[in-house]
Amino acid sequence: MLKQPVAHAAAGPSPPELDPLPNVEKISPRVLRVLGLNPSSYTLQGTNNYILGTGRERIIIDSGEGIAGWDTLLKEALEKEGATISHILLTHFHHDHVGGVSQIKSICKNPTPVAHKKLCLSTGDTIPSPIYTDIADGQTFRVEGATVRAIATPGHCDDHVAFYLEEERAIIAGDCVLGFGTTVFQELGEYMASLRKMLWLSQDLGRVYPGHGPVIEDGKAKLEFYIKHRQDREDQIISVLQRSHTSSTPSDPPVAQGSYEAWTIKELVQVIYAAYPPHLQLAAESSVLLHLRKLVSEEKVKVLSGDGADKFLLLKAGDGNAAAL
Template sequence: MAESLVPIPDIEQLSPQVIRVLGGNPGKFTLQGTNTYIIGTGTQRILLDTGEGKPAWLTSIKKVLSEQNINIATALLSHWHHDHIDGVPDLLSHSPSTEVYKRDPKEGWKDISDGQTFSTEGATLTAFHCPGHTKDHMAFVLAEEKAMFTADNVLGQGTAVFEDLATYMDSLAAMSKHSQFTGRAYPGHGPVIEDGRGKVLEYIKHRKEREKQVLDVLAKEKEDGWTSWDIVKVIYRDYPESLWKPAEMGVLQILGKLEKEGKIVKDKERGTWALSGKAAL
């Protein structure tokens, strides 16, 4: 069953270097709302992500900047989804001198390359390209805490969605092995994760278990073959039916990955799937 959301305040000082400001956009996919982070200890700070342009977010940002007498010198955007970048116009209306960075940037923004470093008083962030959730997805490692801002590859509650499962799994593996990531994870949605690497490994284990469940279903005899919806109804039978449709998207990603690996085959005419001779259960 879906877990209840942990209450998160609109503004919270999470560490000497990190303040979280909620995006004011709670929802089914955004959980408590998009996490945006003000990073550093001096008067010139770095902002990670900008929410989706909700007035509540700008009000919170203005409150923090005023109360702490600080400015946003640099804004980093983790990926292209609107709930992370649509607050940029509001940010620039209040802080027009802020430089905005994003991998594959829009006009007027600057690019982010893998390994690029962003520094301010009290904080050094290193960009880490980890596609899967999206092609442009970037995480950032905070040297002072050996922590990682995982954006939407790893969430504080629940599991993440992804554009390409194989790429996503490769990125999770790389995140789990990052030599400078031994502390917290600051996710794009949900509460702080104290054991960041442990959570990434948990995600990897979960995805592998889901993959095995799909293979186990396909190993069972079914006269007219297995559609993706048939598989969902078996694997998610103990979950509310309202979750089945989004779950099917994940199952289709698994099927696509397994097909590329030669473990299963698809009957395109019937829209069904079956094990091939290469499947390893």
């Protein structure tokens, strides 16, 4: 097991009710999806592993988490296609994406796993890192019927890489984008930049193939939604930071700049996530903290450290587009 936490679907107000997906499905003439057999509330229907190409040699992107029986599923899928794996590409070093590398290597002749070196070297000694080679931003991999270009997309985690499938103007997005709900991230500023980078890859972007959940047909709309969702949350935090603690309703006018009050994360969460059940408060606190770190790095918010929990004070409200709660 790797030391990274499993970090995928963001907690929502209610558990997801998911439509089942077939374990193996040809989802385009050049894309075969093989599920990782690891469904959960965090991994949705399981990890999506994509086999790309139309000839004998194929690229696989991600490898599930090494569940017993996944190798048999993969072997049968490849036999049906008359195909083998020549390249293993990994979107990031979370265990549900890299756990099946040895299973692929046991089935196929000698594919070389490729991953971003940064996390490979920091994941401890559970991965035999010499079998991995580095991947460069913009590096291109080709097999018959599929050309994929690596797009460095940090944010979900440091080493995250998405892949642009040129023949379909589609993105294999790893855990930057999910087929259901939103995803979690480690660094919000980088994550937002990665979402914008993917959005601007093509004027007529096609599908997004997510790391978990069903295919997203309108990739552009989904990326725009993700960006707006995060921006709305940031605006909401700024809006609360502009309020007095004694405001009785969210529609109360903001206090004057210069009279802003400092808020703890718990206080912010109690207002912003008032409709969420208590067991999601911790997840909400970590999301608010990541937003606050971004605002602190942009010098819009200041941290006041005292005896108790850190408090956060709004310095400036930005361009005035803070949304009402």
